[in-house]
Amino acid sequence: MLSSFHFTYPFFLLLLPLFALSALLFKREKESFYMPHFLQLFSHVKKRHYVREILKWFMLTCMTVALSDPVVVKKIKALKSNAVDIVLALDTSGSMSTYGFNAKNYKQSRLDVVKEVVQSFIDMRKRDRIGLVIFGTTAAVASPLSFDKEAQKNIVGKIEVGVLGKSTALIDAVVSAAELLRNSKSKSKIIILLSDGEDSASKIPLAFALKLAKKYGIIIYTITIDKSYSNMMKVIANKNGAQNFEVQNKKDLLKVYKRIDMLQKSELEYNTLDVEEHIYFYFLLLSLLCAILLLPHVKNKGVL
Structure with a gap:
């Protein structure tokens, strides 16, 4: 039975807005050539770009959440018998x-x-x-x-x-x-x-x-x-x-x-025990999966 959820190190979550701000303010400049209607011939390029961005931000988010050490606290009823x-x-x-x-x-x-x-x-x-x-x-x-x-x-x-x-x-x-x-x-x-x-x-x-x-x-x-x-x-x-x-x-x-x-x-007593489960591993796993999916993009483009 889930009773509460918290982060052991919540200050790591501040990295997310910092990443977002950096992405907005420090964009990489690229040489570009304007050719009307040229991109319409390669509509799939845009789709790949969106997939890459989604994977990148999802990876960063999962890594940040894992660093914050998310914890699920479950309440368990324990029966104590004074035999x-x-x-x-x-x-x-x-x-x-x-x-x-x-x-x-x-x-x-x-x-x-x-x-x-x-x-x-x-x-x-x-x-x-x-x-x-x-x-x-x-x-x-x-x-x-x-x-x-x-x-x-x-x-x-x-x-x-x-x-x-x-x-x-x-x-x-x-x-x-x-x-x-x-x-x-x-x-x-x-x-x-x-x-x-x-x-x-x-x-x-x-x-x-x-x-x-x-x-x-x-x-x-x-x-x-x-x-x-x-x-x-x-x-x-x-x-x-x-x-x-x-x-x-x-x-x-x-x-x-x-x-x-x-x-x-015999006396029976019911005690409630708080059992903590650290679930950062699942977020690390998701982050690793996203990184693997991003490898082809890094190989082809050189950057994320």
């Missing part, structure tokens, strides 16, 4: 094999339901980077922060109960998730920690995990499946300015992830 970096920390301990979490499919385990809901949540976050941490007796990174949603959904689909042991290293999972986010440049960094049990295997103290999250500006949402008699999940969420959610079934879990999705929206 959110999210780490999903999922419990894979033995208790996640419990049935009855989905009222419509009693034979689905808690982890199977969680995988379905998490995959739909990943689809919702199209502009964000997402990382995956799973934990049982130990915690491990299943996927670094990435925009590849299909790969992440495939990883989630292959998670199995007990893959990292049957115990629950809740705090270790928080630390692993925080480490994924430590080098993030995003304005919003969040961890969504999901578990159905007490911490029974962590080697890192809670105070350290909370301090680490605060240091890197990380918000931690916690989702507790079934009722927990421990306040640890609430403490983790409240100390980082977030919220703890307790869910009893798949319906509740869907609502929670939709709620978090609404709370942590």
Whole structure:
């Protein structure tokens, strides 16, 4: 979209009236012989003279415009997305094999339901980077922060109960998730920690995990499946300015992830960029073409 046009060196355009003035004031004197009606026999000579003059002035004009460096400025809309970096920390301990979490499919385990809901949540976050941490007796990174949603959904689909042991290293999972986010440049960094049990295997103290999250500006949402008699999940969420959610079934879990999705929206900004295109080359090309066309005249007449 063309928005403006200007010359970088417009003072070179003053050469044009100077050329015109010189052509008027300093004409070359030639010997002439008057013969009545002689030129009527050579009407094509006049035509050639006009063509030569047009080519000459067009060449000079193009050269002068090229010297002035004409610039076309185009305005381009650029979309800037302030994406959110999210780490999903999922419990894979033995208790996640419990049935009855989905009222419509009693034979689905808690982890199977969680995988379905998490995959739909990943689809919702199209502009964000997402990382995956799973934990049982130990915690491990299943996927670094990435925009590849299909790969992440495939990883989630292959998670199995007990893959990292049957115990629950809740705090270790928080630390692993925080480490994924430590080098993030995003304005919003969040961890969504999901578990159905007490911490029974962590080697890192809670105070350290909370301090680490605060240091890197990380918000931690916690989702507790079934009722927990421990306040640890609430403490983790409240100390980082977030919220703890307790869910009893798949319906509740869907609502929670939709709620978090609404709370942590990616911001879109539209910036206008001015892109300059220097087009002097085209005028130089036209000038060169005119010069080539004038060569026969120079050869025959000796002057322009």
